[in-house]
Amino acid sequence: MTDYLAATMAMLGPAQNRYADPIAWDRLHAQLDIGLPADYRTLVDAYAPIHLNGHLYLLHPATARWNLGQYITDTVRAWTDVPWDELGLDADEDPRVLFGLTGLRFGTRDGLWPIASTDRGETIFLMTVDDTAPWLLVEDGEGGWARYDMRFAEWLYRYLIGEDMAGPNTSAFYPGPVQLCRLPMTVDERPEPWSGPDRGM
Numbered sequence: 001m002t003d004y005l006a007a008t009m010a011m012l013g014p015a016q017n018r019y020a021d022p023i024a025w026d027r028l029h030a031q032l033d034i035g036l037p038a039d040y041r042t043l044v045d046a047y048a049p050i051h052l053n054g055h056l057y058l059l060h061p062a063t064a065r066w067n068l069g070q071y072i073t074d075t076v077r078a079w080t081d082v083p084w085d086e087l088g089l090d091a092d093e094d095p096r097v098l099f100g101l102t103g104l105r106f107g108t109r110d111g112l113w114p115i116a117s118t119d120r121g122e123t124i125f126l127m128t129v130d131d132t133a134p135w136l137l138v139e140d141g142e143g144g145w146a147r148y149d150m151r152f153a154e155w156l157y158r159y160l161i162g163e164d165m166a167g168p169n170t171s172a173f174y175p176g177p178v179q180l181c182r183l184p185m186t187v188d189e190r191p192e193p194w195s196g197p198d199r200g201m
Contacts, residue, residue, distance in 0.1 A: 004154040005039045011160055011178050013196040015046035024062035028069045034109060036126070037134050039153040044068065051181040051191070053160065055118040055172050066183050068115075075114040075123065076107035095137065095145040112137060115152065122166045126152070138166040146170075161201070175201050 009015065029035050048058040049066035059068040084096070084104050091097045096104050105111030112125040121141020126134060136148045136155055146167035148155050159165040162173025178196035 002154075002157075004151065004157045005042060008043065008153050008157040008160065009046060011157070011196055011199050012047060012052075012180065013178075017045055019048070019060045019062040020045035021062040024060075028061040031069055032072065032107070032113075034113065036113075036115070037151060039151050040115060040126070043153060043156065047180065049183040049185075051183060053172060053174050053179050054181075055120055056156075056159065057117050057119070057183075059116075063185060065185050071117075072107075072114055075117075079106040079112070079114070079123075089143075093143055093145075095139075098145055099137065099147050118166075118172075120166075120172070122170070124152075124155070124166075140166045140170055
């Protein structure tokens with residue numbers, strides 16, 4: 001069986017751990033009243049705040065800019081304000097029908113938690129917040145939804161090797177090493193791009 005966390009980190013290169021801080025995670029978990037999965041925390045600590053392959057953003061709970069807690073709070077608020085019952089969605093457009101959900105809740109223990117996004121408008125939601133059987137829902141930015149019964153590390157691995165990870169025809173594959181870009185932490189800083197190790201792709 002593939003160790004997707006190790007395989008993903010092998011593509012991204014050595015962990016930077018610039019902002020790794022267990023206390024920041026404790027504060028975030030207390031604020032949200034949930035615990036985010038260990039593989040996700042490991043990847044965020046290792047690289048975030050980061051922009052991957054020109055599209056995917058991972059944010060961190062210990063930074064003032066690109067703050068994960070603020071992103072989650074703001075995104076939960078925005079999605080909670082969507083009047084789902086008034087949208088008149090067809091069955092193949094309604095995530096409640098597509099995935100057998102009794103309701104569509106954001107920021108609750110049995111609801112959806114936004115944990116990453118792309119500049120293409122995609123939002124990656126964590127459905128199960130414990131480490132037992134997490135799964136992800138991804139909204140493609142245009143009202144399409146896809147479910148992935150896997151941990152975040154596997155989702156990210158498959159995303160980086162070019163699989164459709166936000167629904168059909170959503171691949172964002174770029175051959176060669178993964179491109180990483182450290183996000184600026186002050187107004188005077190500039191993004192710092194670099195490449196991961198060769199991956200034979």
